[in-house]
Amino acid sequence: MCRDYLRPALLIFASIAVGVVGWSGHVLLLPVALGFPVLWSIARTRLVAALVSAGYFLAASRGLPQGVATFYSSDIWPGLLLWLCASLSFVTVHAALWATSAALRPFRYFLAAVIMTIPPFGITGWAHPVTAAGVLFPGWGWWGLGFMTAGLAGLVTRIWPAVAIAFAGLWLWSAASWTEPRLPNGWRGVDLELGASLGRDADLHRQRDLIATVRNAASDGARFVVLPETALGFWTPTVERLWTAASGDADATVIVGAVVVDPRGYDNVLVAIDRKGGRILYRERMPVPGSMWQPWRFRGESGGARADFFANSVVAVDANRAAPLICYEQLIVWPVLQSMLHDPDFIIAIGNGWWTEGTSIVAIQRAATTAWSKLFAKPLVIAFNT
Incomplete structure (x- = not known):
């Protein structure tokens, strides 16, 4: 019985950690967000997948309640309400497209990623893991975006450890040679x-x-x-x-x-x-x-x-x-x-x-x-x- 509750709790806490670290504001930490699709895929029920999605999104957007309170010179409650409402689209999409079949998960996650990119759901498509493409594939342009998308789909399959290792190698290489974007001349x-x-x-x-x-x-x-x-x-x-x-x-x-x-x-x-x-x-x-x-x-x-x-x-x-x-x-x-x-x-x-x-x-x-x-x-x- 303890194991039945321990595994979902660990997945939820891990998703919160991924959201906090990946979206801490340090560009080289963006690839940490790639842990979310892995956690989403190994959830055993739709409810756990929804809670994992909520933990990740709410952690990534954690600054919203305080920011709203400052903007409107109000207490924290309006910000908390907006924070929770904003998470509904992300959680709904990822919960609805979660699948028990391992064969369907890559396609389902790809579809969720696309839906959260474009309107109407993309209007609140914050904390999208695909943003990390700029760290893993700097200068690759649309090819890099394509490889990133394929890698995201790979992270929700049984070979996710191999994909994660490949991404980790690219991450280390990029961090070692990282330079900030240059200014246009003049x-x-x-x-x-x-x-x-x-x-x-x-x-x-x-x-x-x-x-x-x-x-x-x-x-x-x-x-x-x-x-x-x-x-x-x-x-x-x-x-x-x-x-x-x-x-x-x-x-x-x-x-x-x-x-x-x-x-x-x-x-x-x-x-x-x-x-x-x-x-x-x-x-x-x-x-x-x-x-x-x-x-x-x-x-x-x-x-x-x-x-x-x-x-x-x-x-x-x-x-x-x-x-x-x-x-x-x-x-x-x-x-x-x-x-x-x-x-x-x-x-x-x-x-x-x-x-x-x-x-x-x-x-x-x-x-x-x-x-x-x-x-x-x-x-x-x-x-x-x-």
Whole structure:
């Protein structure tokens, strides 16, 4: 009787450990997440498979309750509720596709991995083990993604020890030769530490401080300077004129986050500003579900952020093409893969993570984006506010 309870308990505790360590925010620890499919496959009942899935996902997204409480200046309970609700899609998919037949498991897990990659389930497809492909197969691109997918299927078969040993060897080789993604020539990402005031305090004094920050970065020779998400606050004609005038005779172009509001709602955007003026460069494809994107609102009801889903996956910047990723898009899989289909020259990743203080959320965003950058051998520009 003790053994009947001991094995499931060990599997659940192991899945929690895999989620905590794999998604700790250290890019070289991402392959630890590959322990999840192994634990899922050796569960003997659908209930245990569901509990293993819940343990992994909840551990990987453990920073959410505290982050939500900070964002809304509330107690922990709303964050806990959102945390549990977000796990439902992951747990439901993996529990429903679990199979008692060993022959069916590779196909079933492959199907679960695909479902958690693309909308609608992919909208909350955090902590996807396939993200580790950038650590195990740096520079391999789509071939590396294919080998990673095949390896994930192999981890749920009886030969999983051999697959795990092969992955461990690739992991050690990669760790020994690891280098961070390079910056594109002439680009500079600027991290800020302005807390919750960034984007909310958008008075003239703050705008002038940001302009001075850009000038300082440009003085080092940067032709393109990237600032974090929502750094400008609301994108208005007045703000555009101020920044255009401040550009003067400088050759630098500023790529910065802002918010565009209209009667139907708002867009989280990237704008490009130079001495000739400003333009909207990119509209966020997948804003944060719940707090920003609210699909349950009735048609015509205003207030939420729009999701452009599969639009503007790459944007033109000067003579190059960039793949922008704003905040939440760095935690899920399909936005970056959609962008990579168009073979961009580099990746721009921005965020405003002031509300994540005391959690590993920003570190996880950086780690995931770094892994994708390494997989496809793309230079990377990052700019975050904390």
